[in-house]
Amino acid sequence: MNNYTIDNKTLTLSIINDIIEKETKLQLSNSVIKKIEDCRAYLDKKIKNSDKPIYGINTGFGSLCNNKVSNDDLSKLQSNLVLSHACGTGDKVPNQIVRIMLLLKIQSLSYGHSGVQLKTVERLIEMFNKNIFPVVFQQGSLGASGDLAPLAHLSLPLLGKGKVIVDGIEVETSSVMKSNNWSIIDLQSKEGLALLNGTQFMGAYGIWSLLKSMKLSYMADLIGSISLDGFDGRSECFDELIHHIRPHKGQIKTAENIRDFLKGSEIQDSFKEHVQDPYSFRCIPQVHGASKDVIEHVKNIFTTEINSVTDNPTIFINEDKILSGGNFHGQPLAMSMDYLAIGLAELGSISERRTYQLISGQRGLPDFLVADPGLNSGMMIPQYTAASIASQNKQLCTPSSVDSIVSSNGQEDHVSMGANAATKLYKVVENTERILAIELLNACQAISFRDKKSSDFIENIIDIFRDEVAFLDKDRLLHDDIEDSIIFLQNLSVDFEIL
Numbered sequence: 472m473n474n475y476t477i478d479n480k481t482l483t484l485s486i487i488n489d490i491i492e493k494e495t496k497l498q499l500s501n502s503v504i505k506k507i508e509d510c511r512a513y514l515d516k517k518i519k520n521s522d523k524p525i526y527g528i529n530t531g532f533g534s535l536c537n538n539k540v541s542n543d544d545l546s547k548l549q550s551n552l553v554l555s556h557a558c559g560t561g562d563k564v565p566n567q568i569v570r571i572m573l574l575l576k577i578q579s580l581s582y583g584h585s586g587v588q589l590k591t592v593e594r595l596i597e598m599f600n601k602n603i604f605p606v607v608f609q610q611g612s613l614g615a616s617g618d619l620a621p622l623a624h625l626s627l628p629l630l631g632k633g634k635v636i637v638d639g640i641e642v643e644t645s646s647v648m649k650s651n652n653w654s655i656i657d658l659q660s661k662e663g664l665a666l667l668n669g670t671q672f673m674g675a676y677g678i679w680s681l682l683k684s685m686k687l688s689y690m691a692d693l694i695g696s697i698s699l700d701g702f703d704g705r706s707e708c709f710d711e712l713i714h715h716i717r718p719h720k721g722q723i724k725t726a727e728n729i730r731d732f733l734k735g736s737e738i739q740d741s742f743k744e745h746v747q748d749p750y751s752f753r754c755i756p757q758v759h760g761a762s763k764d765v766i767e768h769v770k771n772i773f774t775t776e777i778n779s780v781t782d783n784p785t786i787f788i789n790e791d792k793i794l795s796g797g798n799f800h801g802q803p804l805a806m807s808m809d810y811l812a813i814g815l816a817e818l819g820s821i822s823e824r825r826t827y828q829l830i831s832g833q834r835g836l837p838d839f840l841v842a843d844p845g846l847n848s849g850m851m852i853p854q855y856t857a858a859s860i861a862s863q864n865k866q867l868c869t870p871s872s873v874d875s876i877v878s879s880n881g882q883e884d885h886v887s888m889g890a891n892a893a894t895k896l897y898k899v900v901e902n903t904e905r906i907l908a909i910e911l912l913n914a915c916q917a918i919s920f921r922d923k924k925s926s927d928f929i930e931n932i933i934d935i936f937r938d939e940v941a942f943l944d945k946d947r948l949l950h951d952d953i954e955d956s957i958i959f960l961q962n963l964s965v966d967f968e969i970l
Contacts, residue, residue: 473489473493473494473495473496474495474496474497474498475489475490475495475496475497475498476497476498476499476500477497477498477499477500477503477577477578477581478499478500478502478503479500479502479503479506479581479582481774481778482578482774482777482778483774484678484681484682484685484770484773484774487571487574487678487682487777488682490574491567491570491571494602496600497574497577497596497599497600498596499581499592499593499596503581503583504589505583506581506582506583507580507581507583507587507588507589507592508589509583509788510583510584510585510586510587510786510788511586511587511588511589511659513586513786513788514528514586514660514661514786514793515659515660517793518542518545518660524539525784525793525795526783526784526795527661527664527668527783527784527795528545528586528660528661528664528784528793529541529542529545529548529660545659545660546657546658546659546660548660548663549658549659549660549661549662549663549664550630550658550663551663552623552663552664552667553623553626553627553629553630553632553658553663553666553667554623554627554630554632556619556620556623556667557620557623557624557627557632557633558611558620558623559607559608559609559610559611559612559620559621559623559624560608560610560611561608561609561610561611562608562609562610563606563607563608563609564607564608564609564621564672566604566636567679568675568676568679568897569604569605569607569625569675570599570602570604571674571675571678571679572607572621572622572625572671572672572674572675573595573598573599573604573625574599574675575671575674575675575678575777576595576622576625576666576669576671577592577595577596577599578777578778579669579671579777579779579780579781579782580592580595580665580782582780583786583788584780584785584786584787585661585665585780585782585785585786586660586661586662586665586786587661587662587665587666588656588659588662590656591629591656591658591662591666594629594653594656595629597651597653598628598635601651602637602638603628603635603636603637603647604635604636604637605624605625605626605627605628605633605634605635605636605644606624606633606634606635606636606641607621607624607625607672608620608621608624609621609890609894610890610894611890612672612673612889612890613876613878613883613886613887613888613890614670614673614800614801614804614805614886614887614888614889614890614891614892614893615799615800615801615878615883615885615886615887615889616667616668616799616878616879616883616886617667617668617669617670617781617782617783617799618667618669618670618671618672618673618801618890619667619668621672621890622666622667622668622669622671622672623666623667625666625671626663626666626667627644628644628647628648629655629656629658629666630655630656630658631644631645631648631653631655632644635647661784664782664783664784665782666782667782668781668782668783668799669781669782669799670776670781670799670801670804670889671781672890672893673801673804673805673808673889673890673892673893674773674776674777674804676808676893676894676896676897677769677773677776677804677807677808677811677893677896678773678777679897679900680808680811680815680893680896680897680900681766681769681770681773681811683900683904684766684811684814684815684900685766686965687815687818687900687903687904687907688759688762688763688766688818689728689965690907690960690963690965691759691762691818691822691907692725692728692729692732692755692759693728693732693929693932693965694822694907694910694911694914695729695752695755695759695821695822695825695910696728696729696732696733696929697911697914697915697918697925697929697932697933698752698825698826698828698829698910698913698914698917699729699733699748699752699755700733700736700738700739700918700921700925700929701829701836701913701914701915701916701917701918701920701921702748702752702825702828702829702833702834702836702917703738703741703743703745703834703835703921704748704752704753705739705743705745705747705748705753706729706730706733706736706739708748708752708753708754708755708756709726709729709730709733709755709756710726711723711726711727711730713726713756714726714756719757719760719761719764720760720763720764720767721759721760721761721762721763721764721766721767722756722757722760722761722763723756723760724760724763725755725756725759725760725763726756726760729755729756731928732926732928732929733925733926733929734926734928735926735927736924736925736926736929737923737924737925738918738921738923738924738925741923745834749824749828750824751821751824751825751828752825752828754821755821758817758818758821759818759821761814761817762814762815762817762818765810765811765813765814766811766814768807768810769807769808769810769811769814772803772804772807773804773807775803776803776804779798780798781798781799782798782799783795783796783797783798783799784796785798800886800887801887801889801890802872802887802889804887804889804892804893805871805872805887805888805889805892806870806872808871808872808889808892808893808895808896809868809870809871809872809892809896811896812864812867812868812892812895812896812899813868815864815896815899815900815903816861816864816865816867816868816899816902816903818903818906818907819857819860819861819864819899819902819903819906819907820861820864820865822857822861822903822906822907822909822910823854823857823858823860823861823906823909823910825910825914826850826853826854826857826909826910826913827854827858829850829910829913829914829916829917830849830850830851830854830913832844835920836917836920837849837920839851840913840916840917840920840943841943841944841945841946842944842945843945847945847946848946849943849946850912850913850916850943850949852949853909853912853913853949853952853953854909854913856909856953857905857906857909857910860902860905860906861902861906863902864899864902864903864906867895867898867899867902868895868899870892871887871888871889871891871892871895872887872888872889872892874888874891875887875888876888904957904960904961905953905957907960908953908956908957908959908960909953909956911936911956911959911960912940912952912953912956915933915936915937915940916942916943918933919942935959935963936956936959939955939956939958939959940952940955940956940959
């Protein structure tokens, strides 16, 4: 059994990928346990010895911040907060995202600035380790007082409320409480606010999207290389001399990948009648590389975020301060997810153009990559499908982060809309994967018409692909081929670098 100890060391994307992929179990280090307990003890003492209003601890929330709450009602205040804020709606958040949400919430609470009880964090860890996923909904967060609605749904099971998914089945939390011999967590002062304030909904979507983006960036280089040989394209545009005089990191890396993929290709060694290729082939390093640089930038933003405390107020024991601020505001994430969506959409946009070139009847390839075109439509309509998805991506790339709307009677008067950026980004990632799968389908079809071989690496990839998707000799139901190509991409194990 794999275990990961949360000890406030930097949580990286590589570590998160291992935790998720290997079904790793979480545990707290002794030093983290002490931080959590010391912070809780400090807060209890502070409340006992002072009548001073402290936002969210002995006051109402949002525009009700000036309403003082009796010390006798502090626990009720927190449970009311969770119940009243669980107002999510729309589609359910996928389990893979909820799992990351749990991980990121545990990480944020582990720094000892949130005032939660140790048993609250331990229950979240139990849920994570047992794959008990709270039912969370995609709509409801403005991405500014934290992801209030989705995090409220994430927290409901602590109160024995809401629903959870266990072994793929949605059940009432009460049944899981009984089977695990769990008692309801009696939330203490500030705990509800610590659970609900935070950016873990946006963060989880962003992390998932980043991990997928890194693989898709690599796959775009690989599929583009197959298309290049299928189109009988030229390779001098990938020469390192070109890219070292315009040394963008992503551009250099893309050109290097494609040189590696094409090494030993007989097609590349053959005579070319054409002098240049269209931009969708010739400018792969510049376009794919720009997307790689976007991924790198967004990775840096999210690495900072997931290693941060994002609830409010925050507690500083050594300084004897409880400070109300705005670390829950999702603007850094909203802007970076809008940026990442653009970067991913461009991978899909140029991919669709390569597909279009492959089916156009040029360079000795048959129209629509099929024998007897006319009787057979061949790969005509998969390009339509790719084009429609690429166009939808353009629509989804309208930025969320430039929008705002007033809430809580004007107290929360500027919000990030990062949750909308997150769910849009998720769709763009899925769409880009589908566009690339369609290009792969066409690229493998095109290269089959060549009388020379590509590189050993590419030929091996094509052989594996052909185990899942057969050569198209005449019209058949291509929906199935597209779906099989998508699954192939998802399951293909490739040695790409997680930044």
